[in-house]
Amino acid sequence: MVTMAIADLMVCIFNVTVENVFRYHFLDSFLSHTYVCSLNTVIQVSSIQFSVWSTVSFTFDRFVAICCQKLKLKYCTERTATMVLTIVCALSFLMNIPVYFRYEPYSIIDDIPWGCRTVSGYYSSLAWGAYKWIANLSVPLIPLPLLLLLNSLTVRHILVASRSRRALKSRNNAENSSDPEIKNRRTSIILLFAISGSFIVLWTPVVVLDLCLDLTETITLKGPNSLYLAIRFCLLLMYLSSCTNTYIYALTQRRFREEMKNMVKYPFTLIIKLLKQ
Template identity: 25%
Template sequence: MANDTVLMSTASSVLEDVATSNDNDTGDFVFDVSANIWRYGWPPLCMTGLVGNTLVLLVLRRDGFVRTSANVYLSALAVGDSLVLMVASVAVYPGRAWGWWFVDTSRLACHVTWPVLHTIINASIWFIVAFTVERCVVVRFQLLKLRLCTPRNAGLCCGSLLVLAFVKNIDLFFVQDLVVDTDSDDAICTVPLCYRDYFKNYRPMINFVTSCVIPTGVVLVCNWAIISTLRRDLVQTTARDSIVRHTTVMCLAVSFAFIVCVVPAHVFHVIKPNWPMSLRNQDDVLRSLLLLRYANHAVNFFLYSLTGAQFRCELVALFRRCIQRGRVTADVVRRLMSRVTGSLHFRRQFQNDMEMRLE
């Protein structure tokens, strides 16, 4: 890929997830640090997130968890976070860490990769918003929760949010294409000049509003309503109230983690054209903030473990069951091996006896 090329990759300022051209011709220490952060920070982050989200799904499937609307949102969020990490491992990590972009390999990858990734990211963000709104209704509006907060409605809401996220990013399917750079003869996934102004000036603002401003505003308002209600109703009367409180605290932790991890990258991506920094330093800061944003898809398991008492109990029970099954399996294998060893020893002894008689 050519350095300082006029043709910007789709990862350029067009989208907050992609880089500009592959600037490897400099020995800038800051650039090396930002690239090394991705090289050595992403693999443990991705593996931790995938293992954690898998454990979340396994715990939510246990009999100790009743199928509620909250569990539907948590399951959808775990699946969405896992898909984000897996797709980003192919689409974002090689480019950020090593300068090799998957979108530049074929026309199909150019048309499909970024729409799929952004659809899953946007859907995951709005899953958090929907979960927060659901908790607000459960805590604050007791008369509405039985009618609105049902697993069926939660499933329909998640499906609708996924469709809306796809519609929001459908333009990425059609406006990108592979173009051969005249300077380097490399194929680059880029945006045509006729759409360049829209993707450079208008789409970042649309992303900022739909993925940052509105979700953050809804989350903050709902969290304020939840916290004020919980502070007013401190006395717990039933076990059901305790479960609702623990689930609500889990929701608060997830929503605040979203604000801390996701909002800075969106804000900086909007203000960076007017920020008094060099383009290289802006790109370095954005790289680090993007890695922080992806960390939001890997930390939920730890937040659930710290804030959810029932989640911790079911997680411990899951580990104990796995250990028990492992012991049973090891015992069966040991008995089987002893039988096989005994059978082989008997055969060898029988053969030796027959050879001695024949002699």
């Protein structure tokens, strides 16, 4: 969860703050330097990919912990989690290195390249076309069905186990008594559906719009402002998707909720102590 939070924070910093705030409001800053602009784009794409696949890794870990009791002892360890997340982080950045070479400067002033524009021949190049489809497969075309599959299998396992537990309790004439374990399993099902549902809802507009732009071979935005607004809105949903899962996972944890309550109560508790003194 710490790694997921770090990945989401990177999305908030580079994709939202740096790209959509600083770069557009400070046009003559060092962010407009071609090399910095290209590097910033690589970090942005890598941050989104790292955020998505860290969520997939966490979901797979929960699947193993709940459904695979024999594998759980070997896989669900701190060492394995560190290794998996290190590999995911490294692949997320290594895979997007070619993005750095996608751009060329708009102009050169005093031997310094400024601005970023797509290199000529990008849209007609077979190599760039293949790379784009590989990038689309990695995010979100593969993670989307993978999350659905893992969460569906986990929910199915929880439902089967809960049905068996209810049958055993009914035999012991305890059918009407409250069962904390059943409540915890019900919370897990809601959590898993929330993860899958939010990911599908927030990523679907981006996927649909990207497919429409590819099919219509739209390269530059010369059409009405509504198309530009649709693109910005879809990007907003995509950035939001990279931040929701950490909050969903965290808010369902009892200890996290207790710490949040303590944090909210702390200023009032401190004031009361000062008044008593």
